[in-house]
Amino acid sequence: MVSSKMKFSVYDYYPIAMAEKEGAGTAYEYYVKARLLRQVIPAASPPRRILVAGLPEKYGFSMDFAILACSLNAEILFLDERAERLNVFA
Numbered sequence: 872m873v874s875s876k877m878k879f880s881v882y883d884y885y886p887i888a889m890a891e892k893e894g895a896g897t898a899y900e901y902y903v904k905a906r907l908l909r910q911v912i913p914a915a916s917p918p919r920r921i922l923v924a925g926l927p928e929k930y931g932f933s934m935d936f937a938i939l940a941c942s943l944n945a946e947i948l949f950l951d952e953r954a955e956r957l958n959v960f961a
Contacts, residue, residue: 884901923948926957
């Protein structure tokens with residue numbers, strides 16, 4: 872279980888969702904996934920690297936994984952075959 876120094880409430884995800892031109896549903900999705908991942912990732916040996924293979928088709932940019940990487944002090948790599956999608960993300 873990750874004992875992250877960064878504890879987020881659902882309200883902390885709203886600005887992130889809004890920056891992606893998304894709304895409350897995305898903020899809630901990010902919050903729930905973060906809570907679930909904290910239960911799965913072992914605190915004793917968190918990952919040093921995170922790979923996101925494929926960005927969402929239309930909506931958002933999977934910023935919840937970027938937040939997770941920051942909270943774990945892990946390197947993150949986003950891969951997608953759509954160069955235009957990566958350019959918008961960058």
